[in-house]
Amino acid sequence: MRTRIKELRARYDLTQEELAKKVGVRRETIVFLEKGKYNPSLKLAYDISKVLNSKIEEVFIFED
Amino acid sequence: MKFRKDKDIIKFIGISLGAILAGIIVFLYIKPFSTIGFLLIMGGLIGLAAGLIAATKSKEDLIEDERSVKVREKAGYSAFIATLLIASMISLLRLLKISPSLTPSRDVAEVVQDIWITGLWIFIVFRWYYNKKGDIE
Numbered sequence: 001m002r003t004r005i006k007e008l009r010a011r012y013d014l015t016q017e018e019l020a021k022k023v024g025v026r027r028e029t030i031v032f033l034e035k036g037k038y039n040p041s042l043k044l045a046y047d048i049s050k051v052l053n054s055k056i057e058e059v060f061i062f063e064d
Numbered sequence: 065m066k067f068r069k070d071k072d073i074i075k076f077i078g079i080s081l082g083a084i085l086a087g088i089i090v091f092l093y094i095k096p097f098s099t100i101g102f103l104l105i106m107g108g109l110i111g112l113a114a115g116l117i118a119a120t121k122s123k124e125d126l127i128e129d130e131r132s133v134k135v136r137e138k139a140g141y142s143a144f145i146a147t148l149l150i151a152s153m154i155s156l157l158r159l160l161k162i163s164p165s166l167t168p169s170r171d172v173a174e175v176v177q178d179i180w181i182t183g184l185w186i187f188i189v190f191r192w193y194y195n196k197k198g199d200i201e
Contacts, residue, residue: 026129029130
């Protein structure tokens with residue numbers, strides 16, 4: 001899985017810390033998500049997508 | 065390196081230092097309870113180290129999020145399996161009497177066996193409970 005969190009975060013001028021605070025997780029979690037090293041729960045994926053004004057499938061991309 | 069000096073950190077470090085001090089007194093002067101003194105010193109040292117590490121991090125870094133919960137659960141499960149494996153090996157050594165120097169005494173073997181049985185039963189009960197509960201909070 002890869003994510004577009006970094007790109008979308010930059011679009012909305014959000015730091016990792018700010019995004020983490022908005023969705024109620026540690027900054028570390030955002031770091032791991034951006035690196036594709038952590039699979040978020042559906043709730044966290046939904047919350048992040050909402051903050052970034054995007055659909056879940058636009059933020060989290062699953063490759064076969 | 066910046067250290068946070070809020071009330072919680074100061075309280076935690078204070079309690080840890082108190083435990084170390086109490087442990088030293090018990091260890092040195094109350095001989096029948098020297099084991100308790102040793103445990104207090106060790107607990108205090110671990111607490112002090114944890115407190116100092118926590119003091120270097122921001123409050124946001126210490127919040128419980130789903131990843132830290134998952135990491136802790138994974139570590140706990142691995143620790144449980146490792147404990148069961150070690151307990152099994154110690155029990156097996158005693159059963160087969162492979163090496164007299166490695167074979168634990170009867171008391172140790174009985175404690176290990178109790179830990180093994182208790183751990184396994186608690187694991188089965190918790191697995192059943194969490195399976196019933198689901199994980200919606």
